[in-house]
Amino acid sequence: MGDRASMSEHDGVGRWDGKVALVTGSSSGIGEAVAKRFGALGASVLVNSSRSVDLGKAVANSLPDARYVQADVADESQCTMLVETALAEWGRLDVLVNNAGTGPVIPHQNLAEATLEVWREVFSVNVFGTWALTVAAAPALAETKGSIVNVTSLAGIREVGSSVPYACSKAATNHMTELVAKVLGPDVRVNAVAPGLVDTPRSATWEAARQHYRQVAPMQRGATADEVADAVLYVAGSPYMTGEVLVIDGGYRLVR
Numbered sequence: 001m002g003d004r005a006s007m008s009e010h011d012g013v014g015r016w017d018g019k020v021a022l023v024t025g026s027s028s029g030i031g032e033a034v035a036k037r038f039g040a041l042g043a044s045v046l047v048n049s050s051r052s053v054d055l056g057k058a059v060a061n062s063l064p065d066a067r068y069v070q071a072d073v074a075d076e077s078q079c080t081m082l083v084e085t086a087l088a089e090w091g092r093l094d095v096l097v098n099n100a101g102t103g104p105v106i107p108h109q110n111l112a113e114a115t116l117e118v119w120r121e122v123f124s125v126n127v128f129g130t131w132a133l134t135v136a137a138a139p140a141l142a143e144t145k146g147s148i149v150n151v152t153s154l155a156g157i158r159e160v161g162s163s164v165p166y167a168c169s170k171a172a173t174n175h176m177t178e179l180v181a182k183v184l185g186p187d188v189r190v191n192a193v194a195p196g197l198v199d200t201p202r203s204a205t206w207e208a209a210r211q212h213y214r215q216v217a218p219m220q221r222g223a224t225a226d227e228v229a230d231a232v233l234y235v236a237g238s239p240y241m242t243g244e245v246l247v248i249d250g251g252y253r254l255v256r
Contacts (some may be wrong), residue, residue: 004147014237016228017042019144020090021236022082024048024073024133025100027056029200030151034232039063041233043094046086048073050100053211059186061093073100073129083136093140095236098173099151103166110119111164119165126169127176134180134190136227149236150177151228154196154249174245189242191235196249219250 016038026035027049035045036059044065049056050072060068069085071078086093103127104111130150141148155161156170174192181190197203197213199222214220231248235241247253 005093015042019094020044021095022046022086023097024102026245027052030225030228031099037229044090074124076132080136083173094146096137096148103162108161108246122165122169127172147189150192152194180244192245193231194247195228196252216255217250217252
């Protein structure tokens with residue numbers, strides 16, 4: 001009984017009372033689902049977005065103990081500010097979920113449309129922002145034996161995704177996950193969750209992709225944001241898992 005009780009305090013389906021989670025890009029979609037799941041399980045949550053202020057405030061107001069902070073993770077100083085705000089508000093940080101991301105839809109064969117400007121914009125958020133937040137949060141997370149979860153993508157593993165720059169940014173973040181896990185252990189665990197197609201406001205018009213998933217993926221559908229949140233909370237709370245990239249794609253990667 002003692003071992004089982006101890007596990008329930010730490011695993012992703014257990015309670016998070018007294019813990020603090022910072023979830024970037026959490027005004028909608030996967031980030032919103034993750035923030036709400038942490039809040040429902042007792043955690044204090046710092047909700048963030050770069051633009052959707054009203055939606056972000058609404059998410060924070062729906063949770064028992066949360067605060068919304070507008071910040072652009074492409075700005076290193078704002079990454080530091082997010083961590084400092086969590087520490088000032090609650091005095092600790094237990095989980096960092098690097099979910100904020102960007103990526104225009106550019107067909108892969110349209111090489112000229114994927115300009116260097118697009119590459120720089122995508123990498124500034126998806127890669128550099130993840131790195132800056134990781135560096136800023138690492139000391140506080142080490143104090144609580146906390147964890148980092150990077151929300152990446154199947155596009156970082158397979159030759160899919162909304163654009164080539166987006167896919168390459170997710171591949172970089174997957175590799176970053178493994179490298180940082182190696183150096184931050186045992187004090188901080190670092191994992192990634194790599195979804196395939198997810199039903200979110202961003203993908204609402206992607207009917208062709210949904211139809212393809214229905215025809216090809218063993219589960220015959222894309223994931224819901226809540227299903228991805230389940231995976232995020234699982235790896236966030238799994239006490240021995242680090243350096244893993246957990247793919248959640250309904251088996252799509254199994255089919256060529």
